[in-house]
Amino acid sequence: MGILATSSSGEGDDPSAVGLGHRTLRALHLDLLGRSPYRAERELWHGGVVGELVESILEGVECWEHWLEEQLYYFLLIDNFRPQSDSVRSLPEALADRRLDVRTALHRIALSPNFDQRNPGADTFVTVVMEQLLGIEVQRTPRELEIGKRVYDGHPGTFLGVRGSSQADVIRIAIEDERFFTRLLEREHERLLRVLPERRALKTWCIELDRDPSAYTNLIRSWLLSDAYRARLATRRELSNRTFVRSLFVDLFDRLPDQEEVRRLGGALDGLSDAGPLRSTLVRILLDSGQVSIPDREELPSRRAWIADLFPRFLGRAASAHELDTFAESFKDPACRSETVLYAILSHTEYATY
Amino acid sequence: MTLTRRDLLKSGAAAAAAGAFPASLSARTALRPELKTRHVLLVAFAGGIRTRETLGMPANVPTLASLAREGVVYSRTRTANLGHFGATMSLFTGVSEARGIRENARGPDPTLFEYLRKDLGLPASEVWISTSGGAQQTNYSHGLHPDYGTAFGANVLDGDGIFNSEFKTILESYGRPRILEPAESDLLDRMRQSLPGDEGDAQARATVEQYIMDELTRGTSELRGPNSADAKALRVARNLLSIFKPKLVSVVLQQADVAHGNFNAYVEVIRKNDAALGELVEAVRADPDLADSTAIIVLPEFGRDSDLNSRRGLDHGDGSDDLNYVSTVCWGPDFRRGAEVGETVRTIDVCSTVCDMFGARARFARGKRLPKLLA
Numbered sequence: 087m088g089i090l091a092t093s094s095s096g097e098g099d100d101p102s103a104v105g106l107g108h109r110t111l112r113a114l115h116l117d118l119l120g121r122s123p124y125r126a127e128r129e130l131w132h133g134g135v136v137g138e139l140v141e142s143i144l145e146g147v148e149c150w151e152h153w154l155e156e157q158l159y160y161f162l163l164i165d166n167f168r169p170q171s172d173s174v175r176s177l178p179e180a181l182a183d184r185r186l187d188v189r190t191a192l193h194r195i196a197l198s199p200n201f202d203q204r205n206p207g208a209d210t211f212v213t214v215v216m217e218q219l220l221g222i223e224v225q226r227t228p229r230e231l232e233i234g235k236r237v238y239d240g241h242p243g244t245f246l247g248v249r250g251s252s253q254a255d256v257i258r259i260a261i262e263d264e265r266f267f268t269r270l271l272e273r274e275h276e277r278l279l280r281v282l283p284e285r286r287a288l289k290t291w292c293i294e295l296d297r298d299p300s301a302y303t304n305l306i307r308s309w310l311l312s313d314a315y316r317a318r319l320a321t322r323r324e325l326s327n328r329t330f331v332r333s334l335f336v337d338l339f340d341r342l343p344d345q346e347e348v349r350r351l352g353g354a355l356d357g358l359s360d361a362g363p364l365r366s367t368l369v370r371i372l373l374d375s376g377q378v379s380i381p382d383r384e385e386l387p388s389r390r391a392w393i394a395d396l397f398p399r400f401l402g403r404a405a406s407a408h409e410l411d412t413f414a415e416s417f418k419d420p421a422c423r424s425e426t427v428l429y430a431i432l433s434h435t436e437y438a439t440y
Numbered sequence: 441m442t443l444t445r446r447d448l449l450k451s452g453a454a455a456a457a458a459g460a461f462p463a464s465l466s467a468r469t470a471l472r473p474e475l476k477t478r479h480v481l482l483v484a485f486a487g488g489i490r491t492r493e494t495l496g497m498p499a500n501v502p503t504l505a506s507l508a509r510e511g512v513v514y515s516r517t518r519t520a521n522l523g524h525f526g527a528t529m530s531l532f533t534g535v536s537e538a539r540g541i542r543e544n545a546r547g548p549d550p551t552l553f554e555y556l557r558k559d560l561g562l563p564a565s566e567v568w569i570s571t572s573g574g575a576q577q578t579n580y581s582h583g584l585h586p587d588y589g590t591a592f593g594a595n596v597l598d599g600d601g602i603f604n605s606e607f608k609t610i611l612e613s614y615g616r617p618r619i620l621e622p623a624e625s626d627l628l629d630r631m632r633q634s635l636p637g638d639e640g641d642a643q644a645r646a647t648v649e650q651y652i653m654d655e656l657t658r659g660t661s662e663l664r665g666p667n668s669a670d671a672k673a674l675r676v677a678r679n680l681l682s683i684f685k686p687k688l689v690s691v692v693l694q695q696a697d698v699a700h701g702n703f704n705a706y707v708e709v710i711r712k713n714d715a716a717l718g719e720l721v722e723a724v725r726a727d728p729d730l731a732d733s734t735a736i737i738v739l740p741e742f743g744r745d746s747d748l749n750s751r752r753g754l755d756h757g758d759g760s761d762d763l764n765y766v767s768t769v770c771w772g773p774d775f776r777r778g779a780e781v782g783e784t785v786r787t788i789d790v791c792s793t794v795c796d797m798f799g800a801r802a803r804f805a806r807g808k809r810l811p812k813l814l815a
Binding site: 377 | 521522523538540541542543544569571574575576578581582593594595596597598599600601602604606607610611614615616617618620621623624627628630631632634635636637645646648649652653697700701749750753755756757
């Protein structure tokens with residue numbers, strides 16, 4: 087049985103038909119929505135079919151909201167540089183409805199005033215366009231950079247082989263360049279599958295997307311239902327600070343934090359090379375806030391069963407016998423509160439990875 | 441307010457902090473016994489700053505000018521326009537790092553923090569970086585070189601990211617966490633230890649956790665003004681030095697980059713950052729544990745263009761000497777006084793120089809030791 091399943095689907099090797107285990111359920115939510123599943127989602131999808139969950143998520147606006155957040159973070163368009171215009175804010179809905187494609191979406195982001203403010207001046211702007219959109223190392227192409235800077239300043243020139251004479255032309259030329267999809271797919275593949283794509287496959291995908299950019303969703307679906315995604319589930323990576331904050335709120339409050347909470351808490355965690363101490367502080371603050379619904383130890387019909395349920399919920403796996411015995415034994419001590427048990431799990435490095 | 445380590449310990453983390461700082465308290469002798477220097481403060485006066493607006497106009501930077509008068513100035517320090525991120529990283533690695541301007545990843549080369557920690561066996565508590573530029577700058581902590589890496593990285597704190605009133609308000613809206621009683625703490629440890637994976641240095645983490653909670657109450661969060669992020673980075677550095685007296689504190693400033701759109705705002709940031717640097721230097725001069733044993737090195741990552749752009753601002757990309765040459769100021773008990781070195785040195789020489797002062801070796805750095813520095 088593959089990693090995707092904790093129960094047999096009886097469907098042979100078809101990954102889309104494999105039954106959903108806790109780990110896959112949690113991983114797909116974290117990858118595609120940037121948060122852990124709500125209680126209702128866990129109840130709905132656990133034991134369900136992977137392909138149906140992927141389909142359901144990809145059809146929703148929330149998936150594209152997360153995609154947009156990932157792109158904005160990639161361009162470091164965060165905090166004061168976060169685009170507020172309708173043309174960018176409306177992107178998730180338009181992407182979910184397939185009224186526009188990812189190339190157009192990234193074009194809009196690059197055209198936003200915030201992108202310009204984030205990258206002020208010809209040198210910085212053209213460098214970022216070449217590096218971030220196309221993956222070009224500008225130090226190796228100083229002549230192209232100089233041409234791009236002249237075009238940015240309104241002078242006619244042939245930038246990356248295409249005529250232009252404005253700042254908007256610099257962006258348009260880059261967006262239409264053949265390296266655009268190569269760079270986008272490299273980083274998206276790395277984000278979702280944790281490895282760079284194989285070169286031949288990448289080339290094929292790029293040709294296809296260049297012809298039909300709307301095929302992007304189908305490509306993502308195929309990745310998520312591939313053996314490569316099963317292999318990725320065997321690896322662990324640290325949650326981004328934003329995803330950690332969002333997941334912690336979902337896991338404790340069964341709701342997302344508001345945008346301001348994510349911005350401030352995520353920003354603070356981003357300010358540390360090792361966010362562990364501050365993550366731990368945040369867990370303690372929330373657990374002791376009195377705002378989380380936590381059963382009192384005396385009210386629990388079975389403390390062992392309560393502990394056993396926490397592991398798949400927060401870590402995406404069952405507790406080992408040793409873990410269950412240690413936790414249950416510790417919980418017998420009156421000094422151990424329900425909060426203490428939760429704190430032990432949520433402040434551990436395993437919770438901060440997926 | 442002068443802060444002491446005693447203040448921190450009194451505030452609640454005594455046991456944890458004491459356990460986490462044995463080397464910090466005991467390793468007070470220089471590893472090169474012929475030198476008096478035991479602490480180094482390395483300030484990346486970054487964001488792109490020309491010498492014209494600093495030592496070329498001393499009224500803008502009385503603190504820096506004072507350090508220059510009492511120390512050594514390298515007036516022709518060659519640098520490269522690698523973007524703020526790459527050029528600043530180069531100061532720490534001693535290698536010209538061609539990094540993407542918005543790249544948010546660690547570099548391939550070891551940093552001086554890693555060289556010091558590995559060669560001298562220093563704990564993380566001895567090596568800090570205080571930044572003002574957010575998530576990207578936490579990558580200065582360490583590189584990806586297989587011989588070094590995360591185990592030898594510096595503690596990075598971004599002052600503006602953590603010590604801001606909005607973050608403080610959000611935390612306060614949930615209330616302070618309850619203090620764990622020893623029995624509960626023991627049970628917590630027991631449960632954690634049953635889980636797989638390395639917890640790291642739990643005591644050191646507890647100390648950082650406590651320091652952050654304390655710093656949030658000290659007023660750093662309330663700093664305002666056009667250089668507020670830089671001012672917080674300098675304030676955090678001052679408190680770290682005063683409290684922990686680590687071997688190395690680096691500060692990375694950033695806000696002078698406002699110059700792209702506004703020359704006057706750029707000059708204002710320089711003036712205010714110099715004033716904030718002045719508070720830090722005063723704290724060093726006033727502390728008997730630091731005054732005669734601390735070296736200070738200040739330099740930008742690169743300069744700016746010679747001429748104003750169409751917005752009456754200053755970009756960085758014209759290849760001029762204003763961009764490619766900056767001034768490095770070195771002040772400390774072992775350095776010459778009132779000296780100017782006219783020969784060309786490089787910004788990447790700083791890494792090897794600091795390592796050498798501690799008796800460490802920057803094996804992969806391409807820079808050299810700064811010449812004519814020691815008295």
